[in-house]
Amino acid sequence: MAQIVVGNLVKTFRVAERQPGLWGAARGLLHRRHRSVRALDGISFSLQPGELVGYIGPNGAGKSTTVKVLSGILVPDSGRCEVLGRVPWRERVANAREIGVVFGQRTQLWWDLPVVESFELLRDIYRVPSSSYQQVRDELIAMLDMEPLLDVPVRQLSLGQRMRCDLTAALLHSPAILYLDEPTIGLDAVSKLAVRDFVRQLNRERGVTIILTTHDMDDIEALCSRVIVIDEGQILSDGTLDDLRRHVTTERWLIVDLAEEDGDVTDPQATVISREGHRVRLRFDPEEVSAAELIGRITAAHAIRDLFVENPPVEEIIARLYGEQRR
Amino acid sequence: MTPYWAILSARFRTLLQYRAAAAAGFGTQLFWGLIRVMIFEAFYRSTTSAQPMSYQEVVTYIWLGQALLAMLPWNYDRDVHALVRSGNVAYELLRPLDLYWHWYARAMAWRVAPAVLRALPMFIVAGLFLGLQPPDSWASLGAWIISLLGALLLSAAITTLINISLMWTIAGDGMASLVSTLVVILSGMVVPLPFFPDWAQSILNFLPFRGLVDVPFRLYMGHLPPGDILGLFAHQLAWTLALVAASRHVLRRGTRRLVVQGG
Structure with a gap:
């Protein structure tokens, strides 16, 4: 049974166009011109449990839009989408409990709290029972070598440290599915390798289904057996990396x-x-x-x-x- | 701990760290309190007609107000404002939480923590040196505590509504400054409500704002009998529930726009 099914997903944004100059700004107050931008233009794919898929495309291709739809925080115009049998935006809260999301560009931790308190807050938010929390937390801390970071306030962490914390934070409730949006962006070589190893281990040993969006082709080469390439809201290619190579050149x-x-x-x-x-x-x-x-x-x-x-x-x-x- | 209680308590602990701000606030409020006392002193010296409160009572009322000023819902949460401006508010929906209660819990922590930090020293200083009287009786103390709880529930509801309004007014201060003026005047923070003209009394009694300042303060002083607490607390609760219902409706429309149009 497929864990994630996406069928013919379409999403259009209306963007207000600013007209140049002072006169344009004045006219804009009365009448705004809008332009439609098609972020998703008929996307279809499905994922089996335990797959690790690279989702790649240039900026503005629709990667983040897809992840937002799958997370239930964006409603598409049309098309089908089911995550673990649920329509994400109709059952947002139930869906949120089953997935983990990490954004490389922004932290989901609380800026002022020490790392360990952020984790405890997440435990309460996701209603993780104390016994399993302790176990999952200790495992993650060991895997990511987080022990020395626990008492540091989030705002004092380096980017690489913060990413390790964010990964842990997204996994405390043992989600079956993980969305990683550019998790290695801006990281140094050592941190990148650490993140990659961790993601690989998570996928191979625990069978977590992972969708990885990235610009870093080394991530893709190191991790993904399957690659979906999108551009301008359409899927250009979906298959193994070797297929992709053969197809292109x-x-x-x-x-x-x-x-x-x-x-x-x-x-x-x-x-x-x-x-x-x-x-x-x-x-x-x-x-x-x-x-x-x-x-x-x-x-x-x-x-x-x-x-x-x-x-x-x-x-x-x-x-x-x-x-x-x-x- | 339930999720919302955990958010409240984490936020509360974070806010307790802002001790320098609290010290500065304490200084400012002490200063303004002294000026307000002087103004009323001049007023009582020059007036000949009977006033609805004694000078003693007004002084106590003023110091209670200075101590608990931070409890008033007069401004918006900068963090929520930043979330809305940057479009990151969509990411709040990634949590398995009801967004309204999430924000309500935040607002509650934000109304309680700074007030606690400022109120404790103010009670000591004003009680020892500046004429703040103790509660009228044990019953008054009990009634005051209950109505203070009601005031907090109400204050957090109004604060949350101001925060939600940020989803429409990008500048943010529009609605906030309007509400702030209303709150400060109609709650009785500037001038105690009994001093308002008779024709205004029934309006003030109906509006939610008196539940923030006027009611708890006058219960403290025994100016309202402790036996009235049931009706007064019901008034606070009714308005809180009405505001929660209305705010949830507004927030639902706001999030619908958000999930349709993106962050």
Whole structure:
């Protein structure tokens, strides 16, 4: 049974248009012109329990709007949406009890309270029984190494510390579903890795269903088996990362480290993408020329220190996908 | 603890930390209290006709007012204002809570905590040196405490309504300054209500505002008999319930707009 079902979701916002200049402002008082912005334009997908889905798209693509609809704080114009068999906006409170939400951009903790008091307040708000609260809290604290942070007021936490606290806060009531909206935004490399490890563990070991929206393609590559790409309110692609790659481009990259500096590599069946120092990056189409053949030719012609083949980075894939659609 | 009680208590503890603000408030209220006492002293010296309250009673009334000023619903909650302005108010709905009672609990903490911080020193100072009399009798004390509770319930309801009104008036001070003027005058904070002309008395008796100041203060002094507490408390409760019902309706419309139009 699917845990989350979204069918043909449409949401339009009316945006008041300001007219330029003083005269425009005066006219705006009497008559406002409105423009419709279609944030969601027929979104459909469904999630099985325990899935970890990357939900990606450029700014304004409709990612947050989707998360808001799923959380019950935004009512769509039309379409179907069920989370654990409930329509989120009709049963907002019951739905809120079953889900956890983390926004990278804003904390849900209480600014003035020490972390531990925020947790206790959440325990009361979500009516978590004391015995299970103690257990869940201790586990989360151990997983995220939070012990030293407990007595610190939230406003004194660093961004990385705050994110760990926010993750704990969203999970104290053991939700079956977790929405993570850009959880690694602005974090340093170490914190990012910590958050990723935690999310992976949560999904694999506890079977929490996770929807992860992010701009960080490393998050996606590290965590998500399934990726939904949206732009302008429509789903461009939904499948595994490999499917997505195959769908967009078959090209592979060959990275060559030459023995001499500023050397040049030319081959009729590969194009140079970049050159820096000893390193030359080439792209080629494996259907046209096999990697082995290409490597054979290049090693014959140049003195090579090292060389390897890789997939184009996900950023590249996504960028092409958008480009393709918009053309 | 139930969720709303937990919010109230957490907010209360947070607000108790603002001791510097309380000290400053105490100083200001002491100063204004002295001026108000002087004004009434001049008034009583020059008047020849019989007044509805004795000078002693007015002085007690003034110091009670200065002590409990922070309890009055005269302004809006800056945090709620910030939530509305930034559009983050939508995120309040992520909690498995009824938004009205969530905000009501906040408002209640906000009306109680600063009042407690300011009232304790004011009672001591005014009681020892400035002519604040003790309650008229044990019965008066009991009636005062009950009506103070009623006043708090009412004050939190009015505060919550002001906060909810911020969802429409972006600047926020429109409705708040209007209500603030009404509250300060019609509750009897500026001039005790018995000094108002006779024709105004029935209107003042009907309106909710006297339940904030006039009723509890006069019960304290025995100026209203303690036996009246039942009717007076019922008046406070009835208005509280009416305001809660009306505010919930307004908030429902506000959130509907919010969930349709986004944050």
